[in-house]
Amino acid sequence: MASIFQDTFIDYLLRLSLGIRIAPHAEELDSSLWPDMIHQEKTTDTEHPPHQEDRKRTSAVPSVEEVQQDDQNTHTLSPRSSATRVLDTEGVGASDTEKGEATILLVDWYGPDDPAKPLNWSRNKKFWVLFQTCLWTFTMYIGSSIYTAGIPGVAEDFGVSAVAATVGLTAFVAGYGIGPMFLSPMSEIPQIGRMPIYIVTCVLFTVLQVPTALATNYGMLIAFRFITGFVGSPILATGGATIADMFIPQKRSYGIALWGLFGVAAPSLGPLVGGFAAHAKTWRWTLWELMWVSGFTATVLFLFFPETSHSNILYRRAARLRRLTRNPHIMSQSEIDARHMTAGDVAMMMLVRPFTLNFQEPIVLMLNLYLALIYALLYCWFESFPIVFGGIYGFAPQHVGLAFLGVLVGSIVVIPPFFSYLYYHQEPQYNERNELKPEKRMPTAIVGAFFVPVCLFWFGWSARPSIHWIMPIIGSSFFSIAGILLFNSVLNYLADAYPLYAASVLAGNDLMRSLFGAAFPLFAGAMYRNLGTGWASTLLGLLSCAFIPIPILLYVYGERIRMVSKRARHDI
CATH class of the missing domain: 1.20.1250.20 (MFS general substrate transporter like domains)
Incomplete structure (x- = not known):
């Protein structure tokens, strides 16, 4: 049970304020484990990793065995262990005692089964x-x-x-x-x-x-x-x-x-x-x-x-x-990398990159525009529910929300067959490195793309007094089926194709679809009242049809586009 609190906010808060450890880490319980967390092969110098021709000069890095030999009689973490020995090299940001630079011991997972690794x-x-x-x-x-x-x-x-x-x-x-x-x-x-x-x-x-x-x-x-x-x-x-x-x-x-x-x-x-x-x-x-x-x-x-x-x-x-x-030279890779990052680099990563990726990468732009459209159609279409179920079918205002349950049911119904597809068809396609070509995500997106107009046409033309109110509710369920398939495929595709920039790419995706989703509801009510439910839904359905070729094109030509992209992954 203690592990459920490890690295939680309350765990950090109690450690900082009272020094209480709700869930101690392995190295805090057993000090002899810490050398196993040092990657001897990855140990590097303070300023920058050695160039290929300089790797032999780093052989003076103390080995894990040396560190363990120094500490084996103490059973505590000795501040005078060989972890603090100076790396005496020449060139390549050489470390020496006069410069006050010493060996950096790189912290990593202590093994493939490290329980701290998520x-x-x-x-x-x-x-x-x-x-x-x-x-x-x-x-x-x-x-x-x-x-x-x-x-x-x-x-x-x-x-x-x-x-x-x-x-x-x-x-x-x-x-x-x-x-x-x-x-x-x-x-x-x-x-x-x-x-x-x-x-x-x-x-x-x-x-x-x-x-x-x-x-x-x-x-x-x-x-x-x-x-x-x-x-x-x-x-x-x-x-x-x-x-x-x-x-x-x-x-x-x-x-x-x-x-x-x-x-x-x-x-x-x-x-x-x-x-x-x-x-x-x-x-x-x-x-x-x-x-x-x-x-x-x-x-x-x-x-x-x-x-x-x-x-x-x-x-x-x-x-x-x-x-x-009490050894200041023990560091993680991110700390070493941070030494070489300027304020401009951080600003580029946080503020500029999410915007530039949206417009400089054709794959990102196409998929972001498509999901933005789907998101906009969702919020625009939702504005029609009070008009349809309140105006046409006479639902009381507090009961109009019940009509949205068709969307919820559709999203639940699609999960079992989708999981079956993932398990029996998609998982066997991963290679020996547990990698999948991003384009192989697209078949489910193609299926989902056709469900959007089906939903809108069904909903729009079945919403009339002569037809029972359950019919447009059933039609509405197809939108959530499309949403689950499209969003899953596209978000995984972007993460697979741009693994180094996944956070920025997904943030840009969220921006574009949210801005579209914010704008469309402002005119949705007037559109449905002026055009009528059938023709307004048809207009939205035809708009969604225009974007169906996007997942098809990426399934067929996506790999070629990736190979000429500057930031997309090329090795799969």
Whole structure:
């Protein structure tokens, strides 16, 4: 049970404030283990790794056996062990005593079965962390749609039009689209990691619901809706990286699919949960509900969510070993790399790269545009539900949210056959290095692409008084089937094709689809009222048909495009 608290926020907090170790690490329990965490072959000099022709000069690095021999009689981590011996080389940033530079001992995993490595965690622990990742994602996504039930009340309270009141939805979506461009890359910094970003943003998200719910004017409401979307956004772009930290490539798709399930389920449940609250109380209660959900999520993350970033875990391991040995020359690879990074390099990684990748890489641009369209169609189409089920079928306002359950059912129904496809067809295609060509992700995306127009045509032309209301609800389920297949395929494709830039690529994807999703609902209501449900849905369906060739083209020609790309992977 102790391991469930290891490297969690409460574990770090108690260590820093009281020195209490809830879940001690292996090297803290048994000091004789620490030399096993030093990679002799990877040990390098302080300033930069040796060039190929200089590798022989680093043979003076003390071996693990020498370190163990020095310490075998002490049973403690001796500050005078051979780990502090000076590496006497000439050239290549040579280390010598006069310059005060000494051997760097590189900290790594102490073996292929190191239990601290997230890939080696037990299945139960992986699923527990995956659930928490999905819970935080669910909380963010429900935060967008739960507001929609209160739009009439917002318009009435502040004396604005229904379109202006809808800006409360679009501001939130825009916030969680822009936020990852600045906040998500911070999770890639080894000194920070993912866990602190998730917990700090979740706590801020919870606290900021209070001024949002108590907004005294329209401007205050819109401003805080944008801010709350912004601060809670990192999980939406980095959640996939967290899953990749824990699961080998063959199993990553299952985790991404479950993550996507929660992402689709949340917008479909938001109008249902918010509808009853807005009807029984006021629109402000939709935001109080959001605060309760996010407060519960923040509590769970605070107590149980561990760090999953491999580079951060090794960075903290190196820091512990430096304290235990009083040897300042024990470092992780990320610390060595950081010595050569300027402020400009960090700014490039965090601020510039997510934007440039969007427009300089054809693959990224095409797939981001496609997912942005799907996301925009989803939020635009959702605006038609009150018109269809309230206007055509006479549902009470608090019952309109029940119509969204078809979307939820569709997302659940697609999971078993999709998992069967992954297990029996896709997994055998991985090579001996556990790698899969990104283009082999595309068949499921092609199938999903055809379900989008099927949904919109079915929904639009079955929504009429002469046809039972269950028919458009059944039609709506095809959209979530398409969403699960498309999002899983595309996000995995981008991660496979751009492994070195995955965080930036996914942050850019989140930005583009969120900006599209923020804009389309502003004209959706007028479009459905002026064109009618059938023709408005047909227009959206035809638009989705225009983008169907994208996954097909990438399946056929994607490898050629990758090979001429400057940043895409070429070795698979």
